[in-house]
Amino acid sequence: MRRFAPLLVVAACSGSTDDTRAVEHRTAKILSSTYDAVLTAKHGGSIEAIAVSDDGTAVLTQDAFGGTRLWPTLDGHHEPIVVAMPEAVDLAIAHDMLGFTLAARDTVGGLEIVRIAYEGRVMSRARIAAEPAIEQLAIAEQGVIVSRADQTLAIYDDAGGERAHLAPPPGSRVKSIVARHDRVLVILERDGSFYGRWLAGTAWGSETQTLPLDASPFAGVVLSPSGDKLAVGYGGYVSIVDPNARTPELVGLSNDTGRVYGAPLGFLDANTLVVSNPSRQMELVTLDGRRKPMTPNAGVIAIGNDIAVSAAKDSLELTTAEHTRYLGYSVGALKRVAFHDEAYAIADKESQPRVLDGSLAVGEPLTLPGDPRELADATRLPDGNVLALHKLGGWYTVSILDPRTSQTVQALNQVSRYWQLSYEPTTELLVLADASTVFLVERDRKTGKFDTWYRVDADPDRATVYLTDPQKAGGAIAMIATTMSSYGSYTSPIVEVIERKDLVVGETIKGRRVLEAAVHVPLVTREGHVFSIADPDVVEYVGKRVVARYAGANLGRLVPSPDGRYLAAHGESRIRLYKRGGALVWEIAAPLVNDLGWIDGNLVGVFGGGLAKLDLETGAFDRRACGWSFGLGTFPPHDPSESESVCDAR
Structure with a gap:
């Protein structure tokens, strides 16, 4: 999926219109007025698009698989909320006392606006068609602001209603929309030169003098929080210009080594810029020329008040002038789930299993002795010790470990070919x-x-x-x-x-x-029942007697429930549930399922990116979990699973 920085978008020329003539208003298609179920989850893959609210307190992200998350706060206390949105070229986010307004410009030039309450309920969802295509997206106090291929601007409210439709002066083309707080400046081109025009609410406001901007290629322009400065990339260097001056002039940023070279990405505050240098590394640069390197590469970043938010794989890297923090899940990609009398979640790159219950919540990791080998399986013994299986090359070793003392009780000398206990x-x-x-x-x-x-x-x-x-x-x-x-x-x-x-x-x-x-x-089974293939069916024997036939159950793997009531079959991107005796209860498509098992009487699927509990009557997802142990820390939480997430499935 191709991504673009959400801070600046360049529009193509498509003629001119007069701002005094009537312009046809386009109305939004209301997609849904019902509430979606609120689900929190990590991303399934690396984040490829970011938008941050102007005050720097909330973030909207989308990953490589199109999964979208609303991060309602950045303090580590609220997990990201799953939001259904189209695959986006640009994202935008704002919030007020009642909730969040989210906007996405999709790959065909359409727009979707979603209104979400603070607790995560979807209050409204509207779709604006690409007629003509939307080429730029911004969000401010006026609402969601877009420019179209016909060189007109439209302003939409948070429910998708069009508040205004504006055309630039004759001969002018829209090059960029820059917004900060309640200030919105539209950069226009006329006869090869550039000027700006402010928005006054939902109408055109005052016009600036000619702005000294680089025309070929058009350079990045960002607006300061107070609206009194534009930072521009001109001739490969970073310069500042006052758009409100009678004669706007470029003032190049300099330090003790000379001019500051690069492209501005946004104002962190009134005195500090985030700049991408020629190596695409980011720096904090003050207006008096002081520089401070930042960790991430430029490319996926958004700037809000006092904070720069960038992607750290499927987590967020939060940079201020003082420090860098990471926001995400410390338990992300599950390597597997060990389904025994007690179930254990074994996370990727972790050597400690975690008890997993029927609500898909995980406990603290068992304090097993450290082991550089990969943990493949684990189950608790009657005396409280843990029987563990570790991978050793193409073989496996078995040991008894004491989680109370973190000591090895016994290491069996015999290697095994079995990948599970x-x-x-x-x-x-x-x-x-x-x-x-x-x-x-x-x-x-x-x-x-x-x-x-x-x-x-x-x-x-x-x-x-x-x-x-x-x-x-x-x-x-x-x-x-x-x-x-x-x-x-x-x-x-x-x-x-x-x-x-x-x-x-x-x-x-x-x-x-x-x-x-x-x-x-x-x-x-543990009861001594034998299941034999009679393709495409499965036959169940007790002794030599056939007791049941399961039509179409030869999918790949059979998983009986411990209470003897059900038999689940999965494979070929499907899951089927039968009652013991042969009656089919339901069948669902499950292209992401990797494994099935039973926990506390619940059928649980191990899917790409997480877990799902399946309703025994309908096969619907009763509950989903993707990511555990959410919080704010000083190190990146983990490597992402890089697979489409079951928490994004609809």
Whole structure:
């Protein structure tokens, strides 16, 4: 998505009109008068457009995927609000005692104005058509101000009603609209020279003398807070001009090294400019020539009173004359969610899992010992310790960690090929597999360690061992599903059962065959129910008896609910929910879903950019969460996920 700085937009020539003749008024199309649900969330990708309110207290942003956020305050106390707006070339924001006015000029020259209450409710939404195209956007006390391709100006109120429609004098073309506080100056070109005309409310006001501006290419112009100065880029240098003078003259900014070279981006205050130097680095430059470097690159920045707001990936970098702060979420992109009896959110570039509840809220991170390896999975053991799986090259290692002391209780010496933990708390058994062998490892409840190892008669290349609850699975503690022959030729899946009495140290544990399934076995539940593919359906077995058929459930992954009431299937950009027994409850399109699981009886999807709780009756998103631990800090919060956010889905 191409982006442009929201501070200055150059319009093309398209003829001239007379400001004294009647001009047809264009009315807005009211899109919605209903309230949208209020949702707060981080951006799905890096921010590419920014607008800041004139007083520097609120910000409007849009990311690379078109996700738009209203940041109602910049103090770290209010999370950014998700706002549905079109993909924008320019953004603008203002606020009053009742709420916010947001404006977006889209890629085809249309305009959308959204009015939002302070708590985030959408109060109105209006669409102004590109007839003709809108080429510039500004916002001030008068309202939302635009210039069109026909060289006319229009002023709209916060509900999209047109308050005024103005034409410049004959022979004049609109070059720029610069606004600050209640002052709005329209820069016009006539016969190759430039002059300005102030707006007096919703009408034309006084005209300036000829302004010494660079015509080719047209240079940046920004207005000071009091309206008594214009900062311009002229000949590659930064200069100041008084637009109200009888004979406006350029006064170049200088310091002890010579002229200040670059382009002005905005006035931080009456005496301080934000300037982009030739290396596109930003600097604070006072009118007496003192300079101070800033952190971000020029490109995505907006200037308000006493603050410069720039993009720090999916967060905000807030720069004042005194310091720089970062506003965003410390927990952003989720690497994965570990769905066990207790669910854990594992954030990108974090080694500490966080407990995740059914409301999609995360707790404080567990204080596990520091580990440079990537944390792949975790689950809590009955004694409060944590069983952790870390990635080590193409393999995984398992260890027991004590979150109370941040100490390692046991590091198992055996590497595993499995990318997630297979642990059954009722039997204290763990499944591990290396290149050639599958093991059942039993944990001693007295020592708290996995000390007893059993070798299973199963080829890890073609067999999967599922752990079961013996009280629910007719005495079975594990079931082996074997599908392929050792030479890769196809055979029907064989399902075998292992019981407690079969576990003998030093012997190879063999299962007892209970089923020869039809095609492929993607799942055996803790209750010992076997799910087999009968494409495009899935068949459920108890023993050798078929108990249910799930039409169209062969999507890729099956996720049964712990209470035995539902079966969810996802894949091929779809999610289907069935009642156990085979009845389809609903199907939804889900192009962003990466994983599914159950938390406290709730079906939760892991989507691009966040999580969503799905309504069990309709499949609608009951609740969404994208980003956790919001606040203001001295360091950039995290790297963004760079994927379209589920919190922007409509």
